[in-house]
Amino acid sequence: MHSSLTLRRAGLATVAVASVFLLSACNPSPRAIESFAGMPVSDHAGEEGTGDDEGVADEETATEGLSAQWLGQGGQLAVTISGSSTCPPVGTKVNVLDRAGEGNRVSxxxxxxxxxxxxxxxxxxxxxxxxxxVFVTTTEPLVVEVGDQSVTVPIK
Structure with a gap:
């Protein structure tokens, strides 16, 4: 009976450890996944009748130096920073400063x-x-900070 109880505990511990590893694999990396010159293409580009500019980065915002938008269904965040073409400002990592419900803010x-x-x-x-x-949402405005600049991404 004693060995059966020990075996059961060992099995539960193994399942718990495996769950931690599986869940941590679902957490996306905060590192950049893509970097390119220019502005991202809007999800609504060329569509008639969308009637809004939600998620569209405009040229005026980009000329001020910083813009951001959700891509796809909100699974990706595009951050556009203006600067020298030979020394482009390239984002390397996104950091959650305030979680969803507490400010929804990243740097x-x-x-x-x-x-x-x-x-x-x-x-x-x-x-x-x-x-x-993981800890931000597309259902609240998202504040994106880069250095001393910030921009608010509208609800997706």
Whole structure:
């Protein structure tokens, strides 16, 4: 009887550990999954009758230096930062500052550019795409902070 109880406990412990590993595998990485020059393509581009600009990054926002939008059904977040074309500001990691229901706010780390690197004086958009963080939601406005700038992404 004693060995049966020990075996049962060992089995339950194994199931618990396996569950932790499986659930942690579902958590998307905070690292960038894609990075490219220019603006992301809107989910509604070319569709008639959508009647809204939800999720559409506009050129005016991009010329101010920062824009963000949900991609797809909200599974990805595109952050566009304007800067030099030869030394583009590339997002490296998204960090949850305030969870959904508590502010829904993230910050984006940007790769450092070496001080001795020569950069052009142009001002062009560069987009970095991240998996949407687990603890934020598309059903509340999302505040995205990059350095001392911030932008609010509307509800998806």
């Amino acid at each position: 984006v780390d940007v790769a450092e550019i070496p001080a001795d690197q020569v950069c052009t004086m142009d001002f062009v958009p560069h987009t970095t795409v991240f998996w949407s963080p």
